[in-house]
Amino acid sequence: MSDPPALGQPVRARLVDVAHAAGVSKATVSKVLNGRDLSVREETRQRVRETARALGYRPHSGARALAGASTHALALLVPALANPTYVTIARGAYQRARELGYLSLLAEDFDGQEADESFNDLVQEGRVDGLLVASARPGHPLVDTLRDSSVPHVFLNRSVEGSGRNVTMDVARSSVAALDHLHGLGHRAVGHIAGPPGITPGDIRKDAFLRHAGKLGLDAAPVVSGDFDEDGGVSAALRLLNGAPGAPPPVTALYTSSLAQAIGAMGAIRSLGLRIPEDVSVIGNDDLPIAGHLWPPLTTVAMPLYELGTAAVDALVSAINGTPAGDVVVPTEPRLMARGSTSAPGARP
Template identity: 50%
Template structure:
């Protein structure tokens, strides 16, 4: 006699067909159903039974739960995204794109903060070797990082996101040089000639690439080389940098900050110094975020495809897991400035 487990008293929309429901309908165990649906080639079962299970799963509209899929089969169907700072809004945009694409491709994404003072920096590869995740999306690759130093990454599927590690052949990045060159031209077209650049430390590839593009655009236009200060990619770093630039170069009429967080710090520093934005000094940020509309003044920023970068990183890693060749991928994007209240034409020279 075939046994059918009773379904809970819910509306059809609320009901979710479970693995046990398919097993009861087919009069087999949950394990057999799971192995049939996952295509396990080692399972010894009659073709008639296999066909019956597949047909019943289709008739019942069975769909594996994301968490269950992550625990089933030889793969975890989970990826780990390592970011340097959970408080940085830019990484939220990258993570959102990664989550969306991972779900479309049948994976889940686990988020990990990879701070310099972390006790578990060198343990992330163990997540893969233990079968808890299938690969790593690494948005943190500072110089001397344990993941790069101990050599264990050689045996782990991974890609670098929004960071470039020379000769790795696994970099998924945006053309930062092109974007910052467009940022310089935007300010130049508005009459700015003395421009300060708030950058990150020269051990971080995005900062280096942005500086290169910004300086090259100035050179191409025959303009004065931008004044550069390097500090942390944080509000505090932007505050200190803006303060230093305005103290040492009071003729500056525009600031370009490498990150949104630095821009927020720069706005605060200028306000504390009694410098009006944009009447005295314009401020342009590298990353555009919804929050930019709600600052005072609203912040002009370069629109960057951060969501798309997250999706592309997942595609590149999953393709690697499926046996495709690994290569660097650069997301070419003609970054444009979203002009708001923090930029204006340069003030006339005294």
């Protein structure tokens, strides 16, 4: 018989305690907390996770070892830590991984890094159980490596055609929301700052922009590509706004592919002596707290980035536990966050 806990020592919550408090069986709790929960209703999954969190339940390391020597660690590869989009995705992934008893590691796929070798080493050496890949750009060596690998993995915010393991959002809907907002304000010449060619979400967003602009009958819908950072926003905005000397700008509104691009575009607009939104309205893709603290506050299309991170972890943990992989689209639709950077053409807010 084991010794009772020392006086004043907190008693560790057990699986049976979570099951009793949540009003479900131990088997159900085990399924939910280990990601094998596809047959369990969402309401029940949420109740079990909240109960486990409230009780401070953590899976016992010895039980994990007996179950198959799992490391209970996942690795997330992102293209750039400087991109705030991936900070939000990583937060969602980390939180869900923690809820499921996993640790989420973060790696940056910077230029020159042998990402495929680094990630393979993590798995081959038994350091992680699976990979979350948000850096599946065309021609990336990791894509080919994983195609022939048995390593559990999912692609998020980047679709790899034919992989059958993509976790994505309704990116096209973001362009529709942005254009509907601007069109409703009276804009008929809207420029789009797209992402670098070949990046799946950016390509989808650009194609949806052009398609919906045609549907709305816009007079002009020019597109210029640029990096997702502030400098990319500056250079693309200058190309879209530089018309004839002394003439009004060729477009009355700009829709960017990232929040960072929007910040750069706002600087470019001011450098030309133009006003926001009286001369040029600006709307950015993705929403973060900083958007509301810019001047003027930036109108954005809020994407379900946090939910994307949690959905990717759910899909990966399910794959680790033997569930066949499949594409997942986060059901949460983009939301327009109207602020002071958009108004009717020539109108003061």
